[in-house]
Amino acid sequence: MIFEGFKSEVGEWLQGTGPDSDLVISSRVRLARNLANSPFTSVANEDQSRKVADRIGVALDRLGSGLPLQVYPLENRPVVERQVLVERHLVSHELATGEGPRLVGFDETESFSVMGNEEDHLRLQVMKSGNQLDQAWEQMCPLERALEEELQFAFHSKYGYLTACPTNVGTGLRASVMLHLPALVITGQIEQVTSAATKIHLAVRGLFGEGTEAQGDFFQISNQRTLGLTEEQILDNIASVLPRIIEYERKLREELLERRRERIEDRIGRAYGILSHAHVMTSKEALEHLSLVRLGVTMGLLDGVSMTQVNRMFLHSQPGHLQCLQGEPLSSDDRDRKRADLLRGILGDSAG
């Protein structure tokens, strides 16, 4: 088992700390890199992929004590473990369900992670709690430089870093923030925000990035362009729109409190009541209630609940974590029962 007893219960990025953490869950930067003179993952044969994985593994080992990453090959890992890695945002769904030699490396706090043989040979990620995109980028730079000293990256003097998919060519940088925007959703203003973001070439996605829908009022906003811009321009592009979204959401939360206090307290209270007393619950339903409970905690409307509890429920109620905690694979029905048990247990209500 990769995670022995979930040593660090939730990763650093889900601590609910950092600036603007009332609505910015986390900030993330990732770089796509490929080894020079090696075929891209999608066209490499098993032997070539193994060599790439080995070279990356050796390079990560050499980073040594300066950046103590644990590295794990993903082949032959149980499905549930790979699912846990996805839920902790340490690997992509593609890497978890892919084939052939591939690996993941991450540090104890789960702030840094590295994927080997994903769509690109190398994907580097830094995630931090709250609104800390610049800080995440600052931590990324030495990691990338250290690896570049070990590995020669495919680079073109005109196009920049070469990547398997043209949308990543250039900087290979994707910067994103995970936002919790319940007031924008409740008041029906979210469309305005997403269409404004799209107009300035930002993508709006769900909890697990590309190809996932927004759920429970959680939205990931990221750059779409990587070519023809410097890394700083990409970060600035998000930084330019983020304060306005934050301000908008906060203003609407205040208005909800002023004008519809009982209604919003009612929705939050009911969400808490159901989470703490249901005996069967799908993950979709859990996420919807958790969104409202998170809102309640940040608005000071739910005294008895901590952000730590919310974050644990958020992560541990997901299918992989549930099965990992249970120590065995569970059917969908069983998961719905165990999820409800877990949520009741965390909220620790006596009756019901």
Add this chain to the structure above:
Amino acid sequence: MIFEGFKSEVGEWLQGTGPDSDLVISSRVRLARNLANSPFTSVANEDQSRKVADRIGVALDRLGSGLPLQVYPLENRPVVERQVLVERHLVSHELATGEGPRLVGFDETESFSVMGNEEDHLRLQVMKSGNQLDQAWEQMCPLERALEEELQFAFHSKYGYLTACPTNVGTGLRASVMLHLPALVITGQIEQVTSAATKIHLAVRGLFGEGTEAQGDFFQISNQRTLGLTEEQILDNIASVLPRIIEYERKLREELLERRRERIEDRIGRAYGILSHAHVMTSKEALEHLSLVRLGVTMGLLDGVSMTQVNRMFLHSQPGHLQCLQGEPLSSDDRDRKRADLLRGILGDSAG
């Protein structure tokens, strides 16, 4: 104020005690009587009605210490007080909203009650917790006899007691039981029971008798015929069908526990969670959740809740009681808020 601080929080009939109290809420008998040589209420003028009310008042006073009834004239009583009397099943909706001289009398336990100048001059009622129709009838007999000594009732040697509405002529007796049948409702079997009851000339009604629909799985079953049967035959008619309904409901509850335990625990838990954490609630919604919570208590699935709490919520969340507790008239929206406050308060949950 008739009820100073709700001295006895709930009447004897809502104590949740007595035989079969897991599903028989209460048993009730009532007799309709009219004074000889006085016009029926519907055709009496104010002066005639006052005389009837006065004669009844004097007769009730003379019953003296043997049956200490408090008697109150209903004219000029605040709307809210009259509503409270209806909710406590001490007077009918008709008496509460009627006009002219009329009165109510009841004892401290609210087991006995007397209405003056309802549809008939006199309506006598005995209500008891649980399945105690025979005991209620036994307590009714001396009350009726004592009043008959004071007042001469309109009686016809062939038709029996004469009443304003032909459906009450003869014995003037209506016997009813209030049943809580959630398993029959959940499993869709309730129609069978109600149609079987109707076939043997029993009426199936809602919480507040005639003209009210069943709500929250509560059903009142009563005799429709009063003429051509003795009192004992009327009681036997209900007594003959009641054990079968009780057995049917209990069997279905057991089956629910065996075959759909998690689903039923889930419904009950959610009902409890919402009741204990909502901030806005209609009386219809409250009744639905209370029905499930009552089921949970009787099935031993809700350890932290007592039947006393359920009964208090049941009665005190009704509009008249809410306004009485608040000490002022409340709009419908205000009642929905105060109701939720009251329910949270009774269940005493800290968070939310």
